[in-house]
Amino acid sequence: LKEEMVFHEASTLGSLWPVGYAGIWFFPLLQVISDFDMTLSRFGCNGRRCPTSHNILDTSRVISEDGKKKLKDLLHHYYPIEIDPNRTLEEKRPLMVEWWTKAHELLVQQKIHKSDIAEIVRESEAMLRYRLGVVVLSFGHGVDTMELRAVCLSVPCAQGILTHFKGPLIHTYNKNNSVLQGSGYFQQLSTRTSIILLGDSMGDLTMADGVPSVENILKIGFLNDKVEERRKKYLDSYDIVLESDETLDVVNGILRYLLGLELHLQSLVGGEGA
Numbered sequence: 001l002k003e004e005m006v007f008h009e010a011s012t013l014g015s016l017w018p019v020g021y022a023g024i025w026f027f028p029l030l031q032v033i034s035d036f037d038m039t040l041s042r043f044g045c046n047g048r049r050c051p052t053s054h055n056i057l058d059t060s061r062v063i064s065e066d067g068k069k070k071l072k073d074l075l076h077h078y079y080p081i082e083i084d085p086n087r088t089l090e091e092k093r094p095l096m097v098e099w100w101t102k103a104h105e106l107l108v109q110q111k112i113h114k115s116d117i118a119e120i121v122r123e124s125e126a127m128l129r130y131r132l133g134v135v136v137l138s139f140g141h142g143v144d145t146m147e148l149r150a151v152c153l154s155v156p157c158a159q160g161i162l163t164h165f166k167g168p169l170i171h172t173y174n175k176n177n178s179v180l181q182g183s184g185y186f187q188q189l190s191t192r193t194s195i196i197l198l199g200d201s202m203g204d205l206t207m208a209d210g211v212p213s214v215e216n217i218l219k220i221g222f223l224n225d226k227v228e229e230r231r232k233k234y235l236d237s238y239d240i241v242l243e244s245d246e247t248l249d250v251v252n253g254i255l256r257y258l259l260g261l262e263l264h265l266q267s268l269v270g271g272e273g274a
């Protein structure tokens with residue numbers, strides 16, 4: 001069964017639950033909605049920060065020294081705002097748009113070749129917490145949902161060169177159905193009324209807004225940075241808070257538990273897959 005759970009590539013919008021899985025009770029009712037950066041990917045390793053999707057590009061060999069400096073200055077200015085527990089989300093939203101917009105403008109100026117991207121990602125220090133063997137709706141942004149083995153750069157390219165970023169802009173604090181409009185994603189999964197939501201910021205809490213007929217939602221928050229200052233807010237908002245945990249062990253434990261229940265129920269009625 002574990003093998004059955006390692007199937008499609010993660011994080012493609014519109015993907016369905018693993019083909020061939022015979023579950024009949026819990027799993028057809030379940031969807032996982034996850035943030036990508038610092039949630040599926042790691043925040044740190046051996047005492048060092050791991051890069052975000054943006055950081056991978058920002059610090060790579062395809063960016064000029066001047067470009068790198070400007071992108072770094074933006075990070076140093078806006079990241080403290082992003083994680084400031086004393087600012088409201090309303091205050092943060094326009095500033096995040098400002099950050100993403102300025103960063104994207106700088107990236108476009110760099111004339112990045114699409115063909116360089118996969119190698120840049122391979123060369124980077126980005127790491128997944130775990131090779132999650134299930135299909136997830138993953139909220140990425142800008143440099144868009146980047147798998148670590150091969151990047152799908154969701155940006156239009158002219159002759160393979162980055163020309164601009166496609167909208168809608170998804171940043172840390174606007175992740176909800178408004179940015180998925182027209183994708184039909186939530187409609188496709190409308191029978192999956194139980195949700196496991198994974199995030200690392202207060203902005204990730206709204207990722208399931210717009211899912212029709214939610215019956216159960218379990219929100220799991222990774223508290224990676226400024227743990228002391230932000231603990232209370234996270235505990236008030238997430239059902240489970242994982243502090244400085246670079247694994248997906250808790251999530252996998254929950255999925256395994258559900259799978260165990262599923263198999264048990266199937267065996268009681270002599271169902272398929274028992």
Ligand SMILES: Nc1ccn([C@@H]2O[C@H](COP(=O)(O)O)[C@@H](O)[C@H]2O)c(=O)n1
Nearest residue numbers: 035036037052054055079103171172201
């Ligand atoms: N130009 C940028 C913009 C954002 N970031 C970082 O990416 C992270 C994205 O995390 P989410 O939880 O929103 O998926 C965010 O924490 C920003 O710090 C960046 O590095 N460069």
